Amino acid sequence: MTVPAVTLAARRREGTPLLSVRDLQVRFTRRGRAPVRAVDGVSFDVAPGQVVGLVGESGCGKSVTSLAVMGLLAPRGVEVEGEVLFEGQDLLALSSDELRELRGRDIAMVFQDPMTSLNPVVPVGTQVTEVLRRHAGMDRGQARDEAESLLERVGIPDPARRLKDYPHQLSGGMRQRALIAIALACKPRLLIADEPTTALDVTIQAQVLELLKQLVAETGTAMIMITHDLGVVAGICDEVNVMYAGRVVERAGRRELFASPRHQYTGGLLRSIPRLDAVRGGQLTPIPGSASDVLPWERGCAFAPRCSAQDADCLVPDLELTLDDVRPEHRLRCVHPVPPPGAAL
Amino acid sequence: MLQFVLRRLALMVPVLIGLSLLLFAWVRALPGDPARALLGQRATARSVENVTRLYGFDRPLHEQYFSYVGALLRGDFGSSTQTGQPVVDLFQNGFPATAELAVCALAFAVALGIPLGYFAARRHGTALDNLTVGASLLGVVVPVFFLAYLLKLVFAIGVGPLDFLGVFPTSGRQNPRIDATHITDFYLLDGILTQEWDAAWDALLHLVLPAVALGTIPLAIIVRITRAAVLDVTGEDYVRTAEAKGLLRSTISRRHVLRNALLPVVTTVGLQAGLLLSGAVLTETVFAINGLGATLFDAITLLDYPVLQGFILAIALMYALINLTVDVLYGVIDPRVRVS
Secondary structure, rough: OOOOHHHHHHHHOOOOEEEEEEEEEEOOOOOOOOOEEEEEEEEEEEOOOEEEEEEOOOOOOOHHHHHHOOOOOOOEEEEEEEEEOOOEHHHHHHHHHHHHHHHHEEEEEEOOOOOOOOOOOOOOHHHHHHHHHHHHOOOOHHHHHHHHHHHOOOOOOOHHHHHHHHHHOHHHHHHHHHHHHHHHHHOOOOEEOOOOOOOOOHHHHHHHHHHHHHHHHHHHHHHEEEEEHHHHHHHHHHHHEEEEEEEEEEEEEEHHHHHHHOOOOOOHHOOOOOOOOOOOOOOOOOOOOOOOOOOOOOOOOOHHHHHHOOHHHHHHOOOOOOOOOOOOOOOOOOOOOOOOOOOOO | OOOHHHHHHHHHHHHHHHHHHHHHHHHOOOOOOHHHHOOOOOHHHHHHOOOHHHHHOOOOOHHHHHHHHHHOOOOOOOOOOOOOOOOHHHHHHHHEEEEHHHHHHHHHHHHHHHHHHHHHOOOOHHHHHHHHHHHHHHHOOOOOHHHHHHHHHHHHHHHHHHHOOOOOOOOOOOOOOOOOOOOOOOOHHHHOOOOOOOHHHHHHHHHHHHHHHHHHHHHHHHHHHHHHHHHHHHHHHHHHHHHEEEEEHHHHHHHHHHHHHHHHHHHHHHHHHHHHHHHHHHEEEHHOOOOOOHHHHHHHHHHOHHHHHHHHHHHHHHHHHHHHHHHHHHHHHHHHHHHH
């Protein structure tokens, strides 16, 4: 069933977000070593039916954020603080058994690598039906029928046969489709997709992305799309959070972000994408350095060591994510934003 | 599956042929002259020569080998050069005691080892885990005969103020005063089959200490392998997927963790089972159990070629069958093995 875009948009405006992450902090502690701050005060909202992107390069904390929301971080050696409000309920305050009730039913997740995310010694069918039997109270027969129709909906041909197959008998794309079917089986209100297309062939990437987009639109499921690929963002996200060194450095609607990136890091990311309309033989403009060249946020902008616009002003302790006064549809954590196109320098 | 088993059984033929050849060569490479070993130091050169000719040890090796294999194919394993008893009889006398001991030792090791390894891994880094790892290390390094004597001293004979612990019998397989009926010569099994519960209980008591002594090394190895396998699997992506589905802890343990972790454990258990059959000698000696061990030991010292060859071939055959069982189990657990 398709929900008209107008109603969805209206629902979004209505107020209480489905998920509200407030000042999330995740620290990895190891005996005898300084704790590593993987997520450092991240806040964002997801409205019902909205697709929100978390974008950044490896190690910026986007995956850790999603695992913290799901309560899937290892129980030891990890400190999580802040609030993760799902429909007003703080998930971080729930017991692990209460979270178990929620996971798979209200919040589901699709992971990066479909080759390793399915259990190799259990038939695909069982891996779909077990979640239905656990949360939807179906008996064996009902779950089997539902699993078949789920596989059909995610575009797996001959679903009845595929249910009996083992994961190694399916291609990577098929497996990711099966994992999407598993995630959407109980009609969750929030789907977290952690780099769902990264491990797939380029042609399959587009198909899987299209499938996700279509399914969440049909069911009105909200989605957090975690990716390092701005192409994915452009195709699917309503709103985008760009993360760097454990913090959100820029937040904007998809169009606004692509039309006028304001943070120097976002600007750098966009400049480093190969373009079809670029001059042949022209060079890409990479961001110098690597993600490990960071300044601690309490000393200044973490991106400053790699930034072409940095100067002494960037050494502001704990730079805030503020409303951008030039482009009010952006939130920004930058002292020297990228000038909007057409603006005089 | 049937096809797989048949193919594997067929593959055992060349293995056994190769083995019989190796075995034949190895036995003859043992230092010493079998005829002299039989007759003793003071035998005359003439009697040694006679005996050598009697057993055909003077014939060329390949002739000896082919007549040996020919006899084997007729089901004739030969007779002991020492006692003249048929090898098959000797084997049948000792096998039940050894097999019973080995099975009990393995049962002890598996029944305790898999749960211990599993729980240690699930509580990774806790005191229980550290204790299990430490104890299993100790279990691997302690010599069997030392452990056997220690167990016997503490739990059978009883020492000083702790002599109330000495509740187990010191030796043998069953109290001879019990009038037990024997059908299979597996005493514990006999007691159960005939419902002579006192006989079964007595046989069980006799098995406890030897089984613990013999099973300790396999136990320690199984604990370590299980723990490592469970730790490995717990970190796999599909376990995280299962967690993300909100499945019950018990479902995740059983279906997603244990089933995958069992693969290396099954292999290990198979290998240990083979070792137990052949490795019971020391334990049998300490607890005066009349198994294969004593006979095999005598056969080695006295260069009793037919007994040595027959026993080792039989043990190797069992080893191969256990291996086949492991492979079949592997196919049952892991579908990826079934196809290939």
